[in-house]
Structures are given as C-alpha cells and as structure tokens.
C-alpha cells in the first residue's frame with residue numbers, strides 16, 4: 170500500500186505520557202504518580218461542570234445541537250462578539266486543522282517561531298506545505314517580517330503565550346506584526362494560555378475583539394487549560410464572519426460530543442473556577458522560580474500554566490526526565506525541540522512538593 174507521500178515527512182505528535190503507562194511500566198501505584206506534563210488544570214474538574222456532565226449522561230444517544238447555539242451565546246457574551254464570529258472545534262486543535270486544510274497546499278508555506286506548538290507543523294505537513302521558522306522562540310517583529318517578506322507564507326502563527334517555552338508577546342508587538350503582514354496571509358493568534366498571561370500583566374492581554382477589525386486574523390481559545398476541560402476537547406476560533414464561513418466548510422457535523430457541549434456551556438458561565446485556578450497557579454509558580462534560583466539554573470519567565478527550566482551542559486534534560494519518570498513524576502523533556510530544557514506544568518501544592526523532592530534527589 171502506498172500512503173500519501175507527505176506522510177514520509179511527518180513525525181507523529183508525542184503526547185504527554187499518561188499515568189497508566191507509569192503504573193504499568195514501573196509498578197508505581199497510580200496515587201503516587203504525579204503528572205505535570207500536559208498543561209492540564211491541577212485543580213481537577215469544576216464540580217459544577219461535573220454535575221452538568223452527569224445530568225447529561227442520559228442524552229448520550231442524541232447528537233448535540235449542531236448550531237451550538239448556547240455555547241456560542243455564552244462565548245459571545247464573554248468576549249463581546251457575535252455568534253457568526255465563532256467556530257467551535259474538538260479542541261482548538263481541530264480549528265487548527267480546519268485552518269490548515271482551508272488554506273494550504275503543496276505550493277504554500279507557514280511561518281512560526283523557532284520553538285512553538287508542534288501541531289502547526291504537523292497540520293501544515295499533512296497538506297504538503299513548507300515550514301518556515303524564525304531564529305528565536307520569542308515572537309520578534311524583525312524576524313517575522315524578514316521571513317514573511319522572503320517566503321510570503323499563507324499562515325503566520327503567533328502563539329502567545331507560547332507553548333512549550335511559556336514566554337508571551339505583548340499585545341503591542343502582536344498588533345505591529347499583524348499590521349505589517351499582507352492581507353493575503355492569515356495570522357493565527359493562538360491564545361490557549363491567554364487567561365494566565367492576562368491575569369499576570371495587562372501588557373500581554375489580547376482579546377478576540379482586539380483582533381476582529383482585521384479580516385485576515387483569527388483568535389484561538391480553548392477550554393482545556395484554565396477552564397479545566399482538557400478531556401472534553403472543546404476549543405474555538407473567533408474571526409470575521411466571512412473567514413468563519415470558509416472554515417465551516419471544513420467542519421464535520423456534530424464535531425464535539427453532547428457531553429462536551431454541555432460541559433463547555435457550564436464552564437463558560439462559571440468564571441469563579443478560572444479565578445480559583447489562576448490564584449492557585451500564581452502562588453505555586455513562585456515556588457518553581459525560587460527553586461530554580463536556589464539550584465542555580467535558568468528558567469523562562471512564564472505567562473502560562475507551566476514553566477520551562479533551562480539547563481547548562483552539566484545537566485541533561487533527557488536523563489533527568491527519564492529518572493523522574495521512574496520515580497513516578499511525568500514532565501515534558503524538550504530535547505525533541507532542540508532544547509536542553511524541560512517543561513513542567515504547575516501542579517497542586519502537594520504535587521509540586523513531590524516534584525521538588527524527586528528532582529532534588531535525581532540531580533544530586
């Protein structure tokens with residue numbers, strides 16, 4: 170059998186390792202495994218949302234409302250936009266897929282920072298498109314404009330805050346890049362972690378309505394992080410109606426489940442859970458900064474729900490990650506991104522205590 174030749178060039182996305190794998194491979198009891206690898210919300214599922222999921226369990230035989238009227242209404246209210254500005258995806262991942270399929274082909278290219286969310290590359294390669302990266306992981310105007318002028322990409326990805334590095338780009342810089350990019354390219358502002366950045370500093374806060382004046386810009390958001398619904402797979406894109414209408418042509422019917430839809434509606438109406446998540450996060454991330462300083466290694470100032478530790482030659486991120494895994498602590502090694510670094514999702518106080526203890530033992 171001969172598969173599409175574009176597949177030769179694609180490396181499968183490596184998701185964070187599940188707790189079950191550590192239980193199976195290392196015989197560690199599930200309750201002693203700490204997973205800080207996938208930027209999930211450590212508080213757990215919002216109890217009010219869990220209740221709604223339970224209430225909807227008897228509706229599993231019904232397809233969801235394909236217009237997603239209530240969810241769009243909740244998002245419209247949250248962001249002061251209209252329902253025809255919104256497309257819902259099975260995670261913002263699926264919206265990225267719609268975007269790539271709608272715009273790319275083998276003659277096109279996409280532009281992104283040196284180290285950023287891996288799915289941009291995978292979806293682009295599925296379409297046979299070329300990947301152009303700037304030199305820095307930060308989103309720098311000069312680097313983006315130089316690459317844009319040279320390659321004329323069809324999509325420009327601005328991931329702010331950026332995964333897996335955790336840094337953010339100011340709203341001013343994002344708008345400066347958007348203004349300078351020609352209307353023939355789509356600019357994707359991926360705000361998967363925006364709630365954390367906005368809570369930390371207004372300089373980095375970008376809302377969909379800041380971008381709605383541009384016909385070639387789409388804002389992406391997700392319920393997977395601050396809203397604690399990673400397992401429900403709900404994300405969204407917000408843009409001008411003409412752009413949304415094109416993306417709709419890529420969407421299969423009923424693309425999120427009845428339970429996911431109910432959960433996202435409930436989550437969207439309960440901002441208190443987001444505030445609680447961010448308060449815990451802000452307390453706990455300080456401990457990671459202090460820990461790095463005490464242990465004399467660098468970290469990237471984080472605007473997300475994770476922190477990236479940078480190591481010098483005396484420490485090897487893969488060796489540390491493997492040793493931690495054997496002790497039941499799952500974090501994300503960034504060696505595959507060409508960095509001697511690791512990304513750690515900020516956990517609960519107890520999870521973080523375990524991380525600090527195990528990390529100290531591993532490196533000593």
Ligand code: PMP
Pocket residue numbers: 208259260261262263286328331332359361362390391392393399402403404
């Ligand atoms: N964008 C970024 C920057 C991400 O980190 C992620 C999740 N890791 C996504 C998009 C996709 O998130 P989801 O599909 O869960 O909405």
